[in-house]
Amino acid sequence: MFDLLGQVWLSASRRTLTYCIAIVSLGMGVAAFVCLSALNQSFTDSLKRRVSGPDPDSEFRPTPLAVGPTISIEVWPKDRPLDAEWVNEHVRRAVAKDVGAMTTGTYDVKVGRHAFREWTVGAISSDWLRLQPHFWRIHYKIAGRLFTPEDDRSGEAVCIVDHRLARILPDNADPVGQTLKVNGRPFRVVGTVRSGYYLPGGSDGLLLISFSAAYPLLRIQPPDGVSFLVRSDETRVQSDLNTVQTAVSRALGGDYRYSISSPWLDLEEARYQLSYMRLFLGVLSLLPLVVGLLGMVSMLLANLNSRVREIGVHRALGATRPRQAVLVLCEAGVTGLLASLVGIPVGMTLLHLLSSVWGAELQITHGWITVAVLAGVITSVLAGLIPARAAMRISPCEALRAK
Numbered sequence: 001m002f003d004l005l006g007q008v009w010l011s012a013s014r015r016t017l018t019y020c021i022a023i024v025s026l027g028m029g030v031a032a033f034v035c036l037s038a039l040n041q042s043f044t045d046s047l048k049r050r051v052s053g054p055d056p057d058s059e060f061r062p063t064p065l066a067v068g069p070t071i072s073i074e075v076w077p078k079d080r081p082l083d084a085e086w087v088n089e090h091v092r093r094a095v096a097k098d099v100g101a102m103t104t105g106t107y108d109v110k111v112g113r114h115a116f117r118e119w120t121v122g123a124i125s126s127d128w129l130r131l132q133p134h135f136w137r138i139h140y141k142i143a144g145r146l147f148t149p150e151d152d153r154s155g156e157a158v159c160i161v162d163h164r165l166a167r168i169l170p171d172n173a174d175p176v177g178q179t180l181k182v183n184g185r186p187f188r189v190v191g192t193v194r195s196g197y198y199l200p201g202g203s204d205g206l207l208l209i210s211f212s213a214a215y216p217l218l219r220i221q222p223p224d225g226v227s228f229l230v231r232s233d234e235t236r237v238q239s240d241l242n243t244v245q246t247a248v249s250r251a252l253g254g255d256y257r258y259s260i261s262s263p264w265l266d267l268e269e270a271r272y273q274l275s276y277m278r279l280f281l282g283v284l285s286l287l288p289l290v291v292g293l294l295g296m297v298s299m300l301l302a303n304l305n306s307r308v309r310e311i312g313v314h315r316a317l318g319a320t321r322p323r324q325a326v327l328v329l330c331e332a333g334v335t336g337l338l339a340s341l342v343g344i345p346v347g348m349t350l351l352h353l354l355s356s357v358w359g360a361e362l363q364i365t366h367g368w369i370t371v372a373v374l375a376g377v378i379t380s381v382l383a384g385l386i387p388a389r390a391a392m393r394i395s396p397c398e399a400l401r402a403k
Helices: 002-014 016-051 084-095 126-131 149-154 212-220 234-252 263-306 308-316 321-358 366-383 385-392 396-401
Strands: 070-077 099-111 114-124 138-144 158-162 179-182 185-195 207-210 226-231 256-261
Touching: 016 263, 016 321, 016 366, 070 084, 070 234, 070 263, 084 099, 084 212, 084 226, 084 234, 099 126, 099 212, 114 212, 126 149, 126 226, 149 212, 158 179, 179 207, 185 212, 207 212, 234 256, 234 263, 256 263, 263 308, 263 321, 263 366, 263 385, 308 321, 308 396, 321 366, 321 385, 366 385
Parallel strands: 114 207, 158 185
Antiparallel strands: 070 226, 070 256, 099 114, 099 179, 099 226, 138 185, 158 207, 179 185
């Protein structure tokens, strides 16, 4: 083994320039492989963040899509103010499934001695929180409860606040059971949640009121639109989407504008596109290695042609054909290892520059670094197969007669 490595070192020292060119060529291929692999990983992580729940330790994680297959309905007024109560009842009656409703408005809110003007308040039903539990970056429940179907039926004035709004309730008491006022109407706090929701303009705090209890407020100040979520099944999302579209069209008539879509179908389309993108990036990441492989083949064949007499002498002194092939393969493997050690730092530097330019964090894991090293070594060994086969065919007599 040490004899083979010694011969590899002797051969490389005699042709320093050729080996340097081969190492740089394959090293750039490894660097490109590192960058494209990190980009591929970034696409995969972005999809995982869309479909996974929020991290309780991070309040700035993007809000994921609704849990499970759902159909989204958006309703806007056309020629007259939107009647949220009428729209809610007719959409629920037409769809005849689990339907969650949501709208927003800006109201004057009074919490203890603190008064806030034009505070954004969300009016939601119990089904909405069940279908989309991470709505407005809600992470998890801290105390009390969430809205229930009984709250929807009774129209009781209840609300949910987040941990920041709960801090300014009177006397720092338990927020559950406390009362706050929205446009002068009292609402009883039934639960607190932790959320990462932030209002524009620097104010922060989440306030959700029961949708049915918000009817008096919505009559005085009609909302710009109402959103609905409808539960569906993975195998019937498209058919349910067509059914819901027909039912809503009949229920609302021409008095309102509406849009119906499915976040689940959009996600499936994103998965489909992402799979092809990953395949494209995977193939693209192999192209630089193929270019490096061709350069390695040319370098090894050139070295082999300049060493014909040397190989003939070795064969005449007793070296076997397999030993000559192993020598060429070891030479290729060492070159590939050195190219990987050069290409990985270059690739990491390029990733840092790309992250600074794009404003996105591109990182590569230790596993991908190991894969990059193995890719460089395997590429170089594959490049050495043709020269190794040529070395085995060299005849000692013809080699010694060669000039």
